Amino acid sequence: DTGVSQNPRHKITKRGQNVTFRCDPISEHNRLYWYRQTLGQGPEFLTYFQNEAQLEKSRLLSDRFSAERPKGSFSTLEIQRTEQGDSAMYLCASSFKAQGEKLLFGSGTQLSVL
Amino acid sequence: SQQGEEDPQALSIQEGENATMNCSYKTSINNLQWYRQNSGRGLVHLILIRSNEREKHSGRLRVTLDTSKKSSSLLITASRAADTASYFCATAQGLTMNRDDKIIFGKGTRLHILP
Numbered sequence: 001d002t003g004v005s006q007n008p009r010h011k012i013t014k015r016g017q018n019v020t021f022r023c024d025p026i027s028e029h030n031r032l033y034w035y036r037q038t039l040g041q042g043p044e045f046l047t048y049f050q051n052e053a054q055l056e057k058s059r060l061l062s063d064r065f066s067a068e069r070p071k072g073s074f075s076t077l078e079i080q081r082t083e084q085g086d087s088a089m090y091l092c093a094s095s096f097k098a099q100g101e102k103l104l105f106g107s108g109t110q111l112s113v114l
Numbered sequence: 115s116q117q118g119e120e121d122p123q124a125l126s127i128q129e130g131e132n133a134t135m136n137c138s139y140k141t142s143i144n145n146l147q148w149y150r151q152n153s154g155r156g157l158v159h160l161i162l163i164r165s166n167e168r169e170k171h172s173g174r175l176r177v178t179l180d181t182s183k184k185s186s187s188l189l190i191t192a193s194r195a196a197d198t199a200s201y202f203c204a205t206a207q208g209l210t211m212n213r214d215d216k217i218i219f220g221k222g223t224r225l226h227i228l229p
Contacts, residue, residue: 004156033217042202042219043157056216091156101145101206101217105156 006092006106013082014114020078021109025094032075033103034067035091043091049075050097082113119220120203126226133190135223137203144206144215146179148188151200151222198227
């Protein structure tokens with residue numbers, strides 16, 4: 001297992017376009033988290049899954065953001081009608097709940113909205 | 115949403131000195147974790163301390179937890195240049211097996227080790 005994989009590493013898009021990011025977690029991990037991070041700040045919680053079930057979505061997140069984990073394996077995060085304020089690093093992390101919630105992070109997807 | 119608040123926001127010390135970072139949080143927790151992030155990279159887990167533990171060690175790291183004060187500290191002894199990074203505390207909120215036990219991060223302490 002090579003760890004948590006995120007694609008793409010970088011995404012540049014124009015305002016108003018839709019973007020989709022993918023996260024492949026550790027295969028035996030049942031929990032998957034999405035966070036957003038801007039420069040100088042900590043990771044901001046967006047949403048998380050246990051297997052294919054989405055347990056919670058941040059109330060700060062607009063309806064333009066949606067995430068799925070259809071088979072309890074990989075996950076996608078879609079942002080519709082992107083805005084300049086969406087520019088950030090989007091981090092994915094996975095864990096095995098029964099092992100105490102130590103998160104393994106991917107390298108992130110850096111989104112720039114022009 | 116962010117739960118923890120690290121203090122100080124930034125810290126510069128000489129190589130070889132000890133570095134202490136503090137974290138305060140607001141709600142009851144199951145455990146508290148510390149992570150490190152090098153510039154432009156993903157976070158790396160350092161250490162986890164459970165709510166019924168008071169102190170934990172891992173190599174040059176020492177973590178304390180005071181649930182009555184809702185605070186934790188991370189001590190890095192004999193600092194090295196490679197310790198230069200941002201350090202974040204993270205808390206798992208809620209009851210064990212409760213679906214609301216998501217992991218929330220603080221804003222971080224930026225540590226710079228001077229040669």
